[in-house]
Amino acid sequence: MYQNEAQQVMRVCLLAGKIMLMSGAETYRVEDTMSRIAAAAGISGSHSFVTPTAIIFSLDGAELTKLIRISERSTDLRKVDQVNSISRQISNRGITLKEAYGQLKKIETEEEAYPLWLQFVAAAISSGCFVIIFLGGWIDFLPACIAGGLGFLSTHYIHRFVKVRFFAEFVASLVIGITAYILVHAGIGRELDKIIIGSVMPLVPGLAITNALRDLMAGHLFSGVTKGAEAFLTSFAIGSGIAIILTIF
Structure with a gap:
């Protein structure tokens, strides 16, 4: 896999995991979603370690390992559901990684669902x-x-x-x-x-x-x-x- 393709996969996976973890999702659900996105992108092996305050993610076949910190956590199950929906669309080849990344960025910047x-x-x-x-x-x-x-x-x-x-x-x-x-x-x-x-x-x-x-x-x-x-x-x-x-x- 080319380096730029691997970086794109990693960006999508990390952003999806970050949104889910900040919105109250369980850590095993975050890891499962990230692995499914990577697998749908053609990467058979991906490794993630998720804690309530950090995500470490790496891809087989690419010299890439990244860490992101989670400083704020709340409860917004609507965002968790939206990320899960995007993950399913990626798995079904309904959207490209570029489109998924754009949708995830939009979800990340959304305000709370209720005033x-x-x-x-x-x-x-x-x-x-x-x-x-x-x-x-x-x-x-x-x-x-x-x-x-x-x-x-x-x-x-x-x-x-x-x-x-x-x-x-x-x-x-x-x-x-x-x-x-x-x-x-x-x-x-x-x-x-x-x-x-x-x-x-x-x-x-x-x-x-x-x-x-x-x-x-x-x-x-x-x-x-x-x-x-x-x-x-x-x-x-x-x-x-x-x-x-x-x-x-």
């Missing part, structure tokens, strides 16, 4: 619904919506200025605890514990826990343990913030 106000509304309503799921009363629905919505906004804005996600989640849990306490003592809510439980649910790292278990079961021990530790730290930050509020008040 902030809609995410806020979803977080607020889901917080209230979780109160009902945990056998709370309808009187606590509105307080949970308010506390959960404010907690979500706190996480979003604090993370913009402080790039330590655990600190943002810790502060958000403080905001939720204080808001819930104020609303209950103002007579708007009744059960403080149910309101807090429902309000913190949008912050709970459910996807990270699921991905950690799936990576462990797929044999990706390093990534599984890493994501499990990340989920533990997030849970610890949320629990610590709530514990501080309950201790003070």
Whole structure:
């Protein structure tokens, strides 16, 4: 394979893997997608090592090995699905690598699928619904919506200025605890514990826990343990913030 062709294959594979990893995909899924793209391009042997913070990729028959760092990770399953769709099109010879690269660059630069106000509304309503799921009363629905919505906004804005996600989640849990306490003592809510439980649910790292278990079961021990530790730290930050509020008040 010519050097420029190998470089094109590597660019497409790395960009696809980067988008998927930054959007919350499991590491084994990222490796599988990159291998399928390389195989569809006529490369029988490709090697990848994916962790939550880096991707190392190389091709047989070409003196090429590249590493890219992943500094930001979020949850955007729409982008994961779009990259999977492009991978399938490449495998079916529906598009060329050049066209695939252009589509991937467009996906990479896209903004979030939903505006902030809609995410806020979803977080607020889901917080209230979780109160009902945990056998709370309808009187606590509105307080949970308010506390959960404010907690979500706190996480979003604090993370913009402080790039330590655990600190943002810790502060958000403080905001939720204080808001819930104020609303209950103002007579708007009744059960403080149910309101807090429902309000913190949008912050709970459910996807990270699921991905950690799936990576462990797929044999990706390093990534599984890493994501499990990340989920533990997030849970610890949320629990610590709530514990501080309950201790003070």
